[in-house]
Amino acid sequence: MKNYILVFCVCLLYACNVETSNTKDITTHLKEDFTQYVNPFIGTSKMGHVFPGATAPFGMVQLSPQTNFEPMFNEDGSYNSDTYKYCAGYQYQDTTIIGFAHTNFSGTGHSDLGDFLVMPTIGKLVLDPIVTNDSRKGFYSTFTHENEEASPGYYKVNLDSYNIKAELTTSDRVGYHKYTFPKSNEAHIILDMVYNVYHHDNKNVWTFIRVENDSLVTGYRQTKGWARTRKVFFAMQFSKPFKSYGHKKYNEETYDGFYRRFNQEENFPEIAGKDVRAYFNFNTEEGESIEIKFALSSVNTEGALKNLWAEIPHWDFNKTKAETQVKWNEELSKINVTTLSLDDKRTFYSALYHTNLSPIIYEDVDGKYRGLDQNIHSSNGFTNYSIFSLWDTYRALHPLFNITQTERNNDMIKSMLAHHDESVHNMLPIWSHYANENWCMIGYHATSVIADAMAKSVGDFNHERALQASVNTANVRYFDGLGDYIDYGYVPDDKSHSSVSKTLEYAYNDWCIAQMAIQIGDDSLAEEFMKRSEYYNNVFDASTGYMRPRLSNGDFRENFDPMDTHGQGFIEGNAWNYGLYVPQNIDKMVDMMGGKESFTQHLDSLFTMEIDEKYIEKHEDITRDGIIGNYVHGNEPGHHIPYLYNWTGHPEKTQERVRMIMQMMYDPTVEGLCGNDDAGQMSAWYILSAIGFYSVTPGSSNYALGSPLVKEAIITLPNGKTTKIVARNQSTENIYVSSVTVNGEKVENNTLTHKELTSGGEIIFEMAPTAPMSNHLE
């Protein structure tokens, strides 16, 4: 019954959207300020895990307000499940801010960041964020959304507890704070080295602060969260000398040198400890601004200082803000869309914004960066990037980059190859950040990113080296069931959990490697990996028609529940949805699962079935709104599924579902993301779908056509050409595509090639209120 209501509500919402959005028609192709359409607050409520703070595109510094007050553990020691939603440090419903941190993942399924919390206060110095030992209020401030503002590269809020206006902007590697104070003889800037996103889960290993002079502070923080050994260095320059400073330690784990022989807590310039909060004191006049430039480095404080001086050599906040806005317009203008409604345009550009937040630039201005071996390397001929959430982003984010960000994607692949070279495993990244491999999720999808770029002739990275790195990765036997996969032809469920998911993904990754080998002309490797790419067969149980966990003795596992997302050989999915994962050979999968009509019915059921509440509760990372029947858009394994109808002779059903998902799962509100944005993957799905196609099989140069949401999209390509996508007769009702032409040539099989997309010219979708009869033939 509950599910019935859910589905009903969802449909109602869909209908509402259709009605309201139909009333506006925005047609602006002129050079314009695209940042006006971006609302960084989209997705900051519930499970979007995005942040509203300031950052440059792919910036190393992502400076954002932190509102997380929830303790990670309840008083009885149990896990507080409310913590999870604070993955990017901010929840829209909160009314208090405890400061501004310089690093934040965007949309990930976990957090490891939140470095260097800065907070301005006035009055008696308080160094506890929430509450003091004697029950006084901590240094947090209340705020309201009326006095809060965010746009690409800029964030502003009034800290009501202190009547301090806080403004933030950034360059690539430097956060720029501007705090406008009331008159006070007790103005403070707090530098909280204790804070983490999930701040009761203390990840600190050690922190170090040097007060270099009366307005410059340097130091580092070392953490052990997802990362084995993560170190971030900083340089913090104040616009005005502080009159005094000091610190307190919040942990007994301190060095036992000669700390107590003379006062090292006040005005003593060398500070270290596990958990330290430092403060800097000022007198301020009414309306006086104190500005802070806060640079990061992965290398050392010398690197942070270089970044500081190179990127923001002045004290002109608005100059940095304007420069970063220019950068954002450069990125956002690459796809210039005309939409049916302003809401759609806001959703679109906010999604495009979210696809430009990671991977991040991860090197100093001189090209030095910390490698996976913890030694310092110099990028030579590329810009080094970090934060690769590849299980998510190989699907649509990197394919999107292959259209609009080819230079960056080329650099990202070179960064992955450097990662491989620095890796003691000789592996490409799985989920890597800040010179660490965190092993999150499954597969080795860097191979997909590489194969996709090779298939689309993107970049100048060395193909042989990339193939070798991929082959090395695919043969690390101790990695996550991989040795067994090689030996058995599948991952035995009694040896490794998520066995079916792993088998399916390894097989797809192996197909990607085979594609590289084919392109390079290495027949032997191509054969080896094409063979491995068919191992999905080995977990298909013809008796049930499902991909199913299989044991090392060859039997399929008993007690199999294809609806359950837990303990059934899958991760973040079940046999019903995740089982449809053979992107490398969809025709074969459709055949295997009973042929086109049967498969169509499976898909229909997937989107319409009523599922038991117990299964919904088990879904991870998403809100209820992220589910349509048994289709889970909030997690990634199903992102290709709406497009699978193209292979069953029912593209009109793809068109319906895609439009439905775009309208249901995305909107320009704070709840506008139905699950983690997953480092941009959720948004990239939207961008591609909104302009009419999707990368169902990264590693091939084909896109599956869907139903564009926009009326028109002008894509300025890195090759200097322009491709104009036009949806004729576009409307909220005309969701069906009666024909598609590329420069006048009709597209026959619902497939667009990368060459067609990027050769310039015009792609015209003829939109219609009903599906053409031809689609129903077959």
Add this chain to the structure above:
Amino acid sequence: MKNYILVFCVCLLYACNVETSNTKDITTHLKEDFTQYVNPFIGTSKMGHVFPGATAPFGMVQLSPQTNFEPMFNEDGSYNSDTYKYCAGYQYQDTTIIGFAHTNFSGTGHSDLGDFLVMPTIGKLVLDPIVTNDSRKGFYSTFTHENEEASPGYYKVNLDSYNIKAELTTSDRVGYHKYTFPKSNEAHIILDMVYNVYHHDNKNVWTFIRVENDSLVTGYRQTKGWARTRKVFFAMQFSKPFKSYGHKKYNEETYDGFYRRFNQEENFPEIAGKDVRAYFNFNTEEGESIEIKFALSSVNTEGALKNLWAEIPHWDFNKTKAETQVKWNEELSKINVTTLSLDDKRTFYSALYHTNLSPIIYEDVDGKYRGLDQNIHSSNGFTNYSIFSLWDTYRALHPLFNITQTERNNDMIKSMLAHHDESVHNMLPIWSHYANENWCMIGYHATSVIADAMAKSVGDFNHERALQASVNTANVRYFDGLGDYIDYGYVPDDKSHSSVSKTLEYAYNDWCIAQMAIQIGDDSLAEEFMKRSEYYNNVFDASTGYMRPRLSNGDFRENFDPMDTHGQGFIEGNAWNYGLYVPQNIDKMVDMMGGKESFTQHLDSLFTMEIDEKYIEKHEDITRDGIIGNYVHGNEPGHHIPYLYNWTGHPEKTQERVRMIMQMMYDPTVEGLCGNDDAGQMSAWYILSAIGFYSVTPGSSNYALGSPLVKEAIITLPNGKTTKIVARNQSTENIYVSSVTVNGEKVENNTLTHKELTSGGEIIFEMAPTAPMSNHLE
């Protein structure tokens, strides 16, 4: 009564020594193997705090067995005072070894090292050092001294629990282990990253291990002991591939990544955690040796690998051992002595050996090193050194270096200047090690080391820069009462403890700075610091005749006990002995304290008085044998005192005391040091005294003459000249000096100048059984 017995016993021992040592007469001036006279076990019992392991002169790697089993805290939580004697990880009376660690302070008053404990074992793998959770024996081994051997650069022991022969040698930056196994299918090498000297006082912040391939391991350890933030990197090369490996974590503070998703405890090459023990498994044949080259770096693992490959590119243990022995002979042969007994010769060369163990070389083969700012620097034009225990070593060790190690001392001063430049305080080192200032003890005695080198024209360091660094250091007001010292003319006892000690030492240091200024010709600075150098006056209480704690209101403190070493304004001393510390103006001090006869009587009392047991118990760092009356040789503040009789017209008493101390406080046994060797200072006192003089006032170019112990000493000087010191008619009875000539010129005032010492030629002491009458005149 007890004291009476103590003094009586001491005199008896003295008498015994005189009798026994008189029987031998060694006269070998020929080129010889001086390492044969060095016994690294001297001082390894009780409070010498030295280690018997292998090291090159001033080597960065000091690889030594660790026998410390004592828990730092008793079961009731109280401090276990037995811990302290394990400062260098080894106590001679122990019968068990838990492994071999690569860094050890030599003779210091505390420990911060013990990095990277390596232990070979056979049989069922055990990773706990002492006892397992199920009460089985830990991985330690029993051993006996019969099967133990140590010489400069070499250590050998039989690990009886496993019948493994362990041999160690080192180059400057690489430890070389050779383990000869019995036949076993369960041979292990354990790499214990948890161990610290004082190993129950866990200093680990984080550790990291990478198994690069089947025979190479790299990583780092970060600690927070004395040091705020200390990091040591390593590269460990095995001579034979291990068949498997793994690790266990001994602390819940681990990173919470995806550790449990697949087996990362066995044969997984990336390991991190707070407390980790790794193991490497082998099969061995009977008598098979597994060798390990273990390189350190302060920079990164790349630096450790460079050191490894540059210094020991082969697998020839004996070659490295021989090369290091050659280095030792080069150092030891610089003073070629002829002694009355073989024991004296052993004591002498073991002391000389101990003066060559620190400061250590602290840079990689490419000149890169970690600076105090934690950034990586390159030494340019010098070799960078670390471990500056300056409160100890400025007295005699650096003055000794100005005779025999001018190049190193010049480099050490350049290292101190680099330290100053890298210091956020703009201070020269106080007590610094491994890119950290630990602030141990008082004063800023780097100024003494610099002034002494300038006075003796040693080195080519920039004098102006050195003066400026000294002046900067002397004006850091927040440092240890220094601001008050500047303001009040003394350190007020109500504001800072050890107030008198600090006042006296600052005044002496300021005199050193004045000497630099005079030499450079900066009259203004010379005047300023000469004025400060007289501040000792301000803590002299004429009413009691003692240096006495003074309050900020100008009054001397009540409840003053000149015998107490605690809470009386002194540190490691009392008003009776430490109060005699005005090396920069001894004549004035003697006058102030009542004139020569009165001062003579004070000195006489000092050496002969019976002191209450309660005061003895309070002495730090020393054994009872380190005390003669109220003279404490085991601590440094009195080291100049025996020579003060030279200023009272009683040089014969200096001669008596000096010979008495050399015979009482030093012998070639495991108990041959009466207190911490203090990074070589105790041994340097012996070396200088044994060849007939002492540096009472470093910063002047004068030495005070004593009574040589040797019959002859040929000093090969860095300037290419040779000075021969001859004690004519030397014997254990002929302890008095009737005359001294330098190249035939009679020395008149018991003073030898550095120029006289280093111009080459012959210095002849005429020894006599009684003091010449002239000494008794005045």
